[in-house]
Amino acid sequence: MGDFMDFHKASAFLAFSNVPYAKLKHIIYRRSLTVEYKTSFSQDSFEAVTVARGGRQVQHCSSSSDSPNVANLPKPGQCPKASSSALSVEKKERFAEHAAVYATS
Secondary structure (H helix, E strand, O other), rough: OOOOHHHHHHHOOOOOOOOOOOHOEEEEEHHHHHHHHOOOOOOOOOEEEEEEOOOOOOEEOOOOOOOOOOOOOOEEOOOOOHHOOOOOHHHHHHHHHHHHHHHHH
C-alpha cells in the first residue's frame, strides 16, 4: 500500500508533442527515445522524431532498426508515503480492536 509512482514528473523529460498523432498511419516506439512513423500507407520510409526534450529532430529512415545508442527513460520517483498520523484516533483504536480479535482466534 502506498507504492504510487510519480509519472507526471518523469514525463517532463519527454516531448510527445513532436509526433503528429492525428496524421499517423503506422508508428513504432524505440527504446532510444525515438518514434518512427508514417503518415501515409504508400509512404516508403519512416520519419523518425526524438521525443527527448531539447528540440524536434526529424530524420528519414528506410529501415526500422533500433539505434545502438539506447537511452534509459527517467524512472518515476516514488510518491511520499502517507504518515500514520493521518489516521484518526478512532480508526487507530478500531484497528487495534480488530487486530486483537484476530490474534485470539
